[in-house]
Amino acid sequence: MVEDSIIRETEIAAPPERVWEVLTQAEYVGRWFGADKAEIDLRPGGSFVMTWAEHGVGLARVERVEEPALFSFRWALEPGVEPKPGEETLVEFTLAPQGDGTLLTVVESGFSKLDRPVEKQEWHRERNVDGWRQVLEAVAAHFA
Amino acid sequence: MTTLADPGPVFAALADPTRRSVLTRLATRGAASATALARELPVTRQAVVQHLAVLDTAGLTRAHRHGREVRHEVRSEALTGAARWMTTIAGQWDERLAAIAALAEEPGPPS
Numbered sequence: 001m002v003e004d005s006i007i008r009e010t011e012i013a014a015p016p017e018r019v020w021e022v023l024t025q026a027e028y029v030g031r032w033f034g035a036d037k038a039e040i041d042l043r044p045g046g047s048f049v050m051t052w053a054e055h056g057v058g059l060a061r062v063e064r065v066e067e068p069a070l071f072s073f074r075w076a077l078e079p080g081v082e083p084k085p086g087e088e089t090l091v092e093f094t095l096a097p098q099g100d101g102t103l104l105t106v107v108e109s110g111f112s113k114l115d116r117p118v119e120k121q122e123w124h125r126e127r128n129v130d131g132w133r134q135v136l137e138a139v140a141a142h143f144a
Numbered sequence: 145m146t147t148l149a150d151p152g153p154v155f156a157a158l159a160d161p162t163r164r165s166v167l168t169r170l171a172t173r174g175a176a177s178a179t180a181l182a183r184e185l186p187v188t189r190q191a192v193v194q195h196l197a198v199l200d201t202a203g204l205t206r207a208h209r210h211g212r213e214v215r216h217e218v219r220s221e222a223l224t225g226a227a228r229w230m231t232t233i234a235g236q237w238d239e240r241l242a243a244i245a246a247l248a249e250e251p252g253p254p255s
Contacts, residue, residue, distance in 0.1 A: 019248045
């Protein structure tokens with residue numbers, strides 16, 4: 001059930017242990033996020049702050065830390081806003097060994113829960129497997 | 145960070161399967177009244193009216209009067225905006241993954 005998710009993956013010619021360092025150590029995080037500065041308290045519930053000179057401060061909260069296989073955090077959509085339900089999405093990295101390298105997958109999910117404009121109970125409702133994305137594409141294509 | 149408009153209302157509106165049916169139906173058959181939609185879908189007219197209200201608020205549909213009935217039609221702007229937003233976010237992750245790969249593949253300092 002990933003219909004409100006973005007899933008991207010890449011193959012990296014380095015072992016998961018090395019990819020884990022790049023993913024989770026502040027000096028690397030700032031570089032791949034394109035942030036001027038990153039601070040990360042690497043434990044569940046720890047704070048994760050990225051600073052951009054032009055965009056402001058991005059606030060996130062570390063969710064899961066399972067070295068070297070899984071790293072996830074919740075982050076707020078808007079700069080300067082604390083992550084909380086209605087304002088946040090979940091970003092989850094999984095690292096799988098692949099030959100001598102790593103298959104790195106990122107899933108960002110929870111877009112339908114942003115801003116909670118509709119009845120709360122609908123968030124938990126069973127959803128169709130076909131998902132809204134096909135609808136989005138189909139309807140958008142109809143008008144293209 | 146993205147400077148695009150918050151797509152939350154669009155995604156939330158589309159999270160409901162019945163609303164997706166309503167929207168798809170409107171997109172393929174053209175403007176229709178709640179009564180006509182209720183005839184084609186396994187829900188009551190009252191439920192259709194409520195779903196249309198959510199779709200309207202999200203900017204996905206709009207109502208206009210046609211003689212004695214109110215008809216609803218799809219607005220494509222919010223949908224294409226949301227689709228573009230998803231594409232932008234996916235592109236940002238592609239860039240970040242490429243940067244992670246480049247950093248991880250850099251030769252390390254001599255040990």
